[in-house]
């Protein structure tokens with residue numbers, strides 16, 4: 001009888017232990033799976049100077065599993081901008097700088113490159129970064145810097161593109177997603193999307209429609225570009 005009790009207890013312990021081991025194994029396996037996914041995913045830095053709605057669109061696309069990338073860092077030249085707040089809210093690292101604290105563009109770009117290298121960044125995605133990218137960043141990330149512009153380039157490069165097109169009486173508005181070169185919105189065009197208006201729309205309505213296009217297509221193009229790169 002004593003022997004029977006001991007045997008029963010032994011079986012119970014064995015059952016408990018194997019259950020525990022099973023759980024530990026499954027947990028480690030899923031952890032390993034996520035580590036592997038993270039290792040495979042391309043690491044991106046977003047550069048922004050303003051509101052950050054395109055940055056948010058990227059975050060949302062990652063969340064929805066539509067963009068398979070790791071948004072590792074937000075770089076900004078405007079410490080108080082909304083994009084920086086947004087990064088903090090989503091626990092994304094920020095590297096914020098005051099351009100005035102540097103003698104020239106080369107100086108701050110060298111620091112940016114150092115930071116990007118440390119974090120293993122593979123692609124730069126400009127999302128309302130209000131500066132021309134200089135040769136230090138261009139050399140380091142040749143062919144791996146993307147930008148979005150709220151016009152159908154080559155029309156209306158530079159600032160206030162939507163306002164200028166609207167003031168000009170244009171009926172067709174759109175967006176351009178392009179690779180970045182040393183010029184002002186002159187890099188190789190990857191995709192353009194547009195819509196037409198009949199003429200009674202206000203500037204605000206047109207701007208809203210342009211931003212809807214941006215948020216829809218920019219994450220998709222980033223995804224496409226990352227998947228093309230081996």
Ligand code: GRF
Nearest residue numbers: 051052053054128148149150
């Ligand atoms: C967008 O219109 C984009 O096309 C341009 O800058 C604007 C940034 O907007 N490059 P947001 O900061 O992403 O809201």
